[in-house]
Amino acid sequence: MLAMAICYSANIGGTGTLVGTGANVILSEYLNELDGNPVSFGTWMAFSVPQMILCLVAAWCWLYFYFIGISSMLGRKRSGSVDKEKEKELQQQRNESVSRVIRQKFSELGPMTFHEGVVVFVFLIAFNLWFFLSPGFMTGWGDLLESTNAMGEETNVDDATPAILIALLVLALPAKPTFLQLFRCGRKPGLIQPSPPVIDWKTAQYNVSL
Numbered sequence: 001m002l003a004m005a006i007c008y009s010a011n012i013g014g015t016g017t018l019v020g021t022g023a024n025v026i027l028s029e030y031l032n033e034l035d036g037n038p039v040s041f042g043t044w045m046a047f048s049v050p051q052m053i054l055c056l057v058a059a060w061c062w063l064y065f066y067f068i069g070i071s072s073m074l075g076r077k078r079s080g081s082v083d084k085e086k087e088k089e090l091q092q093q094r095n096e097s098v099s100r101v102i103r104q105k106f107s108e109l110g111p112m113t114f115h116e117g118v119v120v121f122v123f124l125i126a127f128n129l130w131f132f133l134s135p136g137f138m139t140g141w142g143d144l145l146e147s148t149n150a151m152g153e154e155t156n157v158d159d160a161t162p163a164i165l166i167a168l169l170v171l172a173l174p175a176k177p178t179f180l181q182l183f184r185c186g187r188k189p190g191l192i193q194p195s196p197p198v199i200d201w202k203t204a205q206y207n208v209s210l
Contacts, residue, residue: 015052045131114175125166130162141157145157167204176196
């Protein structure tokens, strides 16, 4: 059930944003060439997020009814099963076991590391750059950068610009806060061990090649 839930949620969630999957970008470029009205990050989300939520609810209902059954939700006794009180007790024990495992795994994660905090920070920057590029309901930062080249053609910023900026950021930002040692008294820059980047070039090159 969990494996199917991951598959469904990944496919449904990919429709929520313009960069959720490559097919969305292809459709956006096709619509732009068809009528000349580009689909922005904000307008795509305004159209896709409601249907994404509806599809997630429908997927949850389907998985629940298929693997657990509607009789369990209604509290009815299934044929060939133990009595209602015994079934309720077993269900409570299963719930407690699942909750205990979840709490244990969550505690093993520990507090958020500096590396993870940088990733969250970069993700928020990327989302805001995409959303406010040309939202449609207001003037975006991409609209302010529109210009005309020497041939008289209009040039504007598209979704690839924030993606390139974020790629450069994760290659430049440190994964460990070793630079904070510079603010300590008596610390010399030569004595501080440099921090690796959030993603090194070898890792980025390998994942892009896949």
